[in-house]
Amino acid sequence: GENVEQHPSTLSVQEGDSAVIKCTYSDSASNYFPWYKQELGKGPQLIIDIRSNVGEKKDQRIAVTLNKTAKHFSLHITETQPEDSAVYFCAANHISAGTYKYIFGTGTRLKVLA
């Protein structure tokens, strides 16, 4: 079946450093790629998304890049802060029987060390 691979599974960075999380998807028809942040005890929350007609998108300290040819997309967080510590999920949409659904990556636990 379709899947989304996500690396690394855990990532520790010093406060102020950058963090990069990478995902690879398998369905060439996927055209929407959201990133979610999940804090402890809470539901996932969208932080940024990108559609297949765009190669890069930035929102303050967060950016996402998409390489459709290689089926890779990445999340970049610059100037990390302790409150960035959370689990991050990438996702890609997938159409099956005429209906879209998300396939989520396996998550990356980011720790920002003060």
Add this chain to the structure above:
Amino acid sequence: DTAVSQTPKYLVTQMGNDKSIKCEQNLGHDTMYWYKQDSKKFLKIMFSYNNKELIINETVPNRFSPKSPDKAHLNLHINSLELGDSAVYFCASSQASGSSEQFFGPGTRLTVL
């Protein structure tokens, strides 16, 4: 003014029991979802409804039965609970399915003893 709410937040029960989780969204969205997140944090879709109609039904045991009385509510009923059902269950909603932001509820932690 919570966007997606779920009750209860915690549910502890014995094997073999039947339980329900309720979900409500006040965003006016047409599509609602149930996800299961296991102990390794894997998030997997279980069901999706669009305007009260079931549109996604993943390979889920038929002990799990969703019900959508109206497009603002999606409940999940689980019969004959098993140890492996222990997980966090998330409800979510979106304006359209699969290509727009999904808003997640706070989750229901189900523990089956």
